[in-house]
Amino acid sequence: MAALQDKIVLVTGATSGIGEVTARTLAQQGAQVIMLARNPEKAATTQQSIIATTGNQQVDVVLADLSVLQQVRTVAAELHAKYPRLDVLVNNAGLMFGAEREVSAEGNEMTLATNHLGPFLLTSLLFDLLQKSPAARIVNVASMAYRFSKPTLDDLQSELDYSAMWEYGNTKLWNIMFTQELARRLRTHGITNVTTNSLHPGAVATGYGKQSGGWLSAALALGRPFMLSPEKGAETSIFLATDPTVATTSGGFFNKKKVEPVKSRFNTPANNLRLWTMSEQLTGTKFLD
Numbered sequence: 001m002a003a004l005q006d007k008i009v010l011v012t013g014a015t016s017g018i019g020e021v022t023a024r025t026l027a028q029q030g031a032q033v034i035m036l037a038r039n040p041e042k043a044a045t046t047q048q049s050i051i052a053t054t055g056n057q058q059v060d061v062v063l064a065d066l067s068v069l070q071q072v073r074t075v076a077a078e079l080h081a082k083y084p085r086l087d088v089l090v091n092n093a094g095l096m097f098g099a100e101r102e103v104s105a106e107g108n109e110m111t112l113a114t115n116h117l118g119p120f121l122l123t124s125l126l127f128d129l130l131q132k133s134p135a136a137r138i139v140n141v142a143s144m145a146y147r148f149s150k151p152t153l154d155d156l157q158s159e160l161d162y163s164a165m166w167e168y169g170n171t172k173l174w175n176i177m178f179t180q181e182l183a184r185r186l187r188t189h190g191i192t193n194v195t196t197n198s199l200h201p202g203a204v205a206t207g208y209g210k211q212s213g214g215w216l217s218a219a220l221a222l223g224r225p226f227m228l229s230p231e232k233g234a235e236t237s238i239f240l241a242t243d244p245t246v247a248t249t250s251g252g253f254f255n256k257k258k259v260e261p262v263k264s265r266f267n268t269p270a271n272n273l274r275l276w277t278m279s280e281q282l283t284g285t286k287f288l289d
């Protein structure tokens with residue numbers, strides 16, 4: 001029997017890079033894989049390619065743009081209608097935006113909306129499906145770029161001070177802080193069948209940075225030949241999603257499959273709690289209160 005037979009896993013951002021390799025590898029290991037994607041054509045092509053290369057027919061697509069909270073609510077309802085439970089949620093989709101601050105239709109700064117608010121809302125709305133699993137894992141793809149951040153919760157939407165790089169780093173710190181606060185809440189609620197961890201995948205040659213434009217895109221293009229392959233970059237995501245040695249580990253930040261300390265003075269329990277409360281307000285959801 002394949003290792004992940006009977007597991008239902010959802011991977012966001014599975015049309016490219018680290019997410020595509022994660023989805024393909026989990027399908028290879030026998031899981032039923034749901035790809036959450038925003039681009040229907042790319043999603044259909046990737047779905048067909050994963051089915052063809054793995055022989056696993058159980059590869060599904062659901063469509064949503066994570067930066068649009070209303071689409072996250074709609075896709076969560078669709079997932080409830082289609083699946084009895086969820087065993088793994090990999091919040092992988094994420095990107096860096098351009099030099100000019102942009103906002104979503106709902107008025108949220110685009111990096112914040114895509115990298116943090118969308119995944120926060122999705123996790124919240126799918127939490128009951130995860131709880132139905134005997135052993136569920138929530139894996140949040142963060143980044144070492146959290147160290148290149150200027151975190152403040154007084155200007156969460158970066159209305160006063162915006163830079164693409166700082167904003168990307170901030171949202172990757174929010175991914176780590178969200179994971180820690182989620183793990184704390186799971187503990188205080190006595191929930192032992194759901195774990196959550198975050199990770200840095202390495203510097204990986206993917207589509208990352210292409211859409212941000214300017215000098216950053218140019219620098220990343222020059223660096224791409226020296227970066228990890230997407231296959232190598234997906235290793236820690238797959239490890240956290242499947243490996244028995246981390247079955248009960250929760251709240252950790254992983255790099256190269258090893259837990260490591262988060263080096264940010266902003267990463268305090270009080271700030272984790274404040275970020276959670278603000279995220280609840282901005283997404284209109286209540287979650288493990």
Ligand SMILES: NC(=O)c1ccc[n+]([C@@H]2O[C@H](COP(=O)([O-])OP(=O)(O)OC[C@H]3O[C@@H](n4cnc5c(N)ncnc54)[C@H](OP(=O)(O)O)[C@@H]3O)[C@@H](O)[C@H]2O)c1
Nearest residue numbers: 013015016017018065066067093094143203204206207208
């Ligand atoms: N590459 C690196 O060096 C690196 C380093 C540290 C962390 N990371 C993190 O790794 C994760 C994956 O990035 P990657 O490097 O694999 O980049 P990528 O190749 O650009 O893939 C990003 C994926 O996210 C999807 N996505 C973006 N915005 C979305 C939205 N609003 N709604 C739904 N899906 C959306 C993209 O969909 P489309 O195909 O439609 O664009 C794509 O499938 C990200 O969270 C990134 O921050 C990457």
